[in-house]
Amino acid sequence: MNYLLTLVFLFGICYVRAEDDFLPDYIQPCNLKEDDFAKCVKQQIEESLPNFSKGIPELGVPSVDPVNLDDILIDGNGLKLKFEKAQMHGLSHTKLTKLKVDIGREEETINLGIIANLSLTAKYNADGKILILPIKGDGDAVITCKNIEVEINSKFSHIKSNKGMHFKLVTPNYKYDIQSTTFEFENLFNGNKQLADATLQFANENWRQLMDDLAPPVVKQIVKTIVKAINKFFSKVTIDRIVNGYKQKS
Template identity: 25%
Template structure:
């Protein structure tokens, strides 16, 4: 039985998308487009988001309003060099809000496809997670372990996916080589419980300082956050590309 898959995953930030393949066919309520018609493709992505924000068991689509990631490592914990001397781990994270994303435009869906770019707007995204943190960011020394909640408001996200093509069983499939994200919020909020062994006074003070200086804090962390988001999406994208033939998503 042909596995149900998610072509429109290419249009989503952090960790999902939409589409269906019953042995190479998209669902009838998702309009097909001519190849290279990037305006039509963006519109079809938005229609998929409108129709299936919470997924559908009929074609094995995950709930886009609750996206679970077991572990994300940022900063030095992930083995990356960084100006931010910070070890930060997110455990059992749940992200909501991506189901309300809007695809602004896309490019790259061509016969000799090499790179896909999807620009998104996300009105509000919430991340709830357990965290472990130790290190410094800007002028703050941070140490703690507990629950955290992060809000990103009125964000844009530019997703860049480098791909190739290969023939398998008479069909052309995408090979996803790598990808990057560039997530830019206009507003940011974070609250971390249990900083400094549960000292409530220090915990509240540090959260206040971080939120008062959120632009500097987010700027310092953004490279690592975007890198981790891209790594989390890469395996999912490769599975989609392996399952859904590139030939079959277009009008003939």
């Protein structure tokens, strides 16, 4: 019995130490004092994005591909459209488009730009009109967004733990643009192919008007999920583990 308790105790110690010291091998610290600090951070983010988006179980960082979304409701302008059990897929293939990091100054900030092809899957229920055409049905839906660009601006704050000081992204704001979108709705008009094809063609030709209502809540949830995952990582890894030569502001 004593032997078993000892093993449990040692396992607990090893687990805590592993978490304290753990840093994925695809993430290397950058030296703040070096001239190529910005280049190093950019390289680290570019190399980390595909792996980071899959999650880091050792640090409790969840996967962000797919992203589970809250129910989405469009109700206005003659259209009632609801999406349930929605998921966004594709963030593991995100690419970095821009990066500016200010660390070690009075105000520490990050400006991050990413681009990806994303698809939303959900159960939909629609009744009303898309602009001038009627739409009615319920079933599976797939919405595919090509080259959706999101730019996130955020400040860094500092959180103290018994391990040391940690970064945290606060007051993030963002903007986005979408190159194109296509819609697929199964079981429109109870399977009437002629009506369904005409409505889908019209929707896909006028996708931007639909996305004016649909995109904001979706992008908001995506950004919230990304920031939450990053902050989870920061909460487990102290600043001095990822930034060499960082001096805490007094």
